[in-house]
Structure formats: C-alpha cells, structure tokens
Amino acid sequence: MIAINIKINKDSGVPLYLQVKSQIMDLVKSNLIKVGEKMPTERELSEKLNVSRNTISTAYNELEQDGVLKSYQGRGTFVAEEANPWKVQNTKEKITKFIDLAFEEAIESGIDPDVFLEIVTQRIREKKELISKISAVYVECNIEQSRMFSKQLMESTDMNIVPFTLDDIRNISSETREIIEKSQVIIATFNHVNEVIKLTEGLHKEVIGVAINVDLATIVKIARYPSNTKFAFVCISKEFMFKARGALERAGLGDIDIQFTNTFNDQELERVINNVDILIVSPGRYKDVESHNVDKKHIMRFLYNLDDNSIKDLKSKIVELNQNN
Numbered sequence: 001m002i003a004i005n006i007k008i009n010k011d012s013g014v015p016l017y018l019q020v021k022s023q024i025m026d027l028v029k030s031n032l033i034k035v036g037e038k039m040p041t042e043r044e045l046s047e048k049l050n051v052s053r054n055t056i057s058t059a060y061n062e063l064e065q066d067g068v069l070k071s072y073q074g075r076g077t078f079v080a081e082e083a084n085p086w087k088v089q090n091t092k093e094k095i096t097k098f099i100d101l102a103f104e105e106a107i108e109s110g111i112d113p114d115v116f117l118e119i120v121t122q123r124i125r126e127k128k129e130l131i132s133k134i135s136a137v138y139v140e141c142n143i144e145q146s147r148m149f150s151k152q153l154m155e156s157t158d159m160n161i162v163p164f165t166l167d168d169i170r171n172i173s174s175e176t177r178e179i180i181e182k183s184q185v186i187i188a189t190f191n192h193v194n195e196v197i198k199l200t201e202g203l204h205k206e207v208i209g210v211a212i213n214v215d216l217a218t219i220v221k222i223a224r225y226p227s228n229t230k231f232a233f234v235c236i237s238k239e240f241m242f243k244a245r246g247a248l249e250r251a252g253l254g255d256i257d258i259q260f261t262n263t264f265n266d267q268e269l270e271r272v273i274n275n276v277d278i279l280i281v282s283p284g285r286y287k288d289v290e291s292h293n294v295d296k297k298h299i300m301r302f303l304y305n306l307d308d309n310s311i312k313d314l315k316s317k318i319v320e321l322n323q324n325n
Contacts (some may be wrong), residue, residue, distance in 0.1 A: 004040060008049050013224050015251040016051050018216060020059040028068055028079055039069060039077040058250045065191050066211050127319055134318055135160045137180055139169060139188040139196050142239035144284045145304060152306050157315060169199045185318060208317055210310035214247045215303035222253060231258040232272045234289050235282035238262060244302055
C-alpha cells in the first residue's frame, strides 16, 4: 500500500469526506501520489484515518467522477492513468525554461532584448484575441448551472458561450443545431462528456470536459448551524434540486431539517419562507426569494464553481485546436 499522509480535523466544521478528497487531490497535484499507483482500499484508509468507510467511499467516488481516480473490478482503485486536469507539472519552471531558450536564440540571432519582448507581447496579444473570437456551447443537465458556468467561462476567457441543457441536445431543434454548428467547440462537465459526445456525434464537434466543485464555504456555513435549524432550499429546476440534495448528503448533511422547492407560486413561496430559519437559494432564485423575504431572514447562495485548472486546460486546448485548423 502506498503511503498517504492525510490529517483529519474532526473539529474544523469541514465535512470529513471533503478533507479526504482535497488532500488526496493535493497529493496527486504535488506528485506525491503518482499516476498509475494503486490506492489503499476503502477499509484500509478508513481504519488508518479512524473515519467511517462511507467517508472514504464518498471521497473516492467524487474523485473518480472528477477523473482523478479510476476503479477496476477485482483490481482496486488507481490514480487515473489518462491525462486529467489534476496531473500538474511544475508549469512555471517549464515555461521559464522555454522563455530562456527563446531569449538565448534571439540574442544569438542579433535580436535586441526589447524587440524580443515586443515579439512575445504581440504573440500573447494574438493568442488572447484568438480565444476571444471563439464561440462555444456549454451543456449541463440543468439550465441554472449551464448559465452559471457559461458566465464564469465568459468572464475568465472572453469567449462567447451559449448555455444549453442535455434535454436541448436530446430533443434538438433546428435553432439549437444551427448554434452548435456555428460554434467551434462544445464544453461540458466531466460527468456529462460521454453522453454529450454520443448526442452530438453527427455534428463533428470537439467536446471538452471541465471539472466543477461545490463551493466549500457554503457547505461549512450550513454545517455550523445548530441541529434544530430549519432550512429551505429554493431553486429553478428539479435537476439542480437533485444535485444539491446529493451534495449535502455526501457532505454528511443529509439529516438536516431542509425543505426543497422550485415553486414560483407567490403564496407557496411565502409559506415556505415563513416556516424556516435560513434560506438557501440557487443563484437564479436569489432576487425572487429576496423580494418575498419580508422578515429579512439570512439568504445563502448555493454555489458550484468551475475548477481553475480545468479553465487553464480549456484555454490551452482551444489554442491547440485553432493551431491545427
């Protein structure tokens, strides 16, 4: 069994499975756990850390969904052998060496250092402009997250991105087809990539996967409320409701007193708000709930965020695709 140095703080308020997950991810990123190595079994690691086997199982399952780990029937769980966004090299050092080599080549060729800097700056400007001209579609199982992640990507990449749901692709209209045909790439969260590839097979578009994470601060805030606190979770879609419920259960918060609703009926919404202590909302319902929150109860946004490394990989892949076209 490979040595895994994980420290659990049961008094931190951070769910145990998230502590295990994030620390394994850090070990993979820092190459202390190498690609292809076999992980301890759930029983072995739970005994070592003195936590429940379910805690380890939840952490392993999420890491597998994110492409960090891979389980094989009868063989065990391994650090994923395929390229994935968590396999981080010392990128800064690598890029510095390339720049040094280019600079030495420029000097040997008689190019002035200021001219070299101008060439590099112009090249970066061209690449940024290339990315800004890219149009893409983002596919998620629910429109709230699709809009949310499309907005995050547009803000961080300057690309033009149109949000779609899986149902939009399954029951594709002529308008949706036209938008996809005009786009350069399709983006989807990793757990939907295979389905999106099958659904868009005839459109001949590159499908790029990105990872998402539940906002840890939100989970911690919920976990720190007294056990008798009454929550309401308000969102737009049933799919978002299902995902949020699952995220709370995996965080060990499945037994909190919480009512889920996606109602837009004013009277029903007011009844829900009046009967709870704390309001948790998807970003798309914040203003709506706020306008009905006459008693000014605390409102928390339930957020998912795109993983930073996934965004970096996405930019790199898009530049690569355009170089090959």
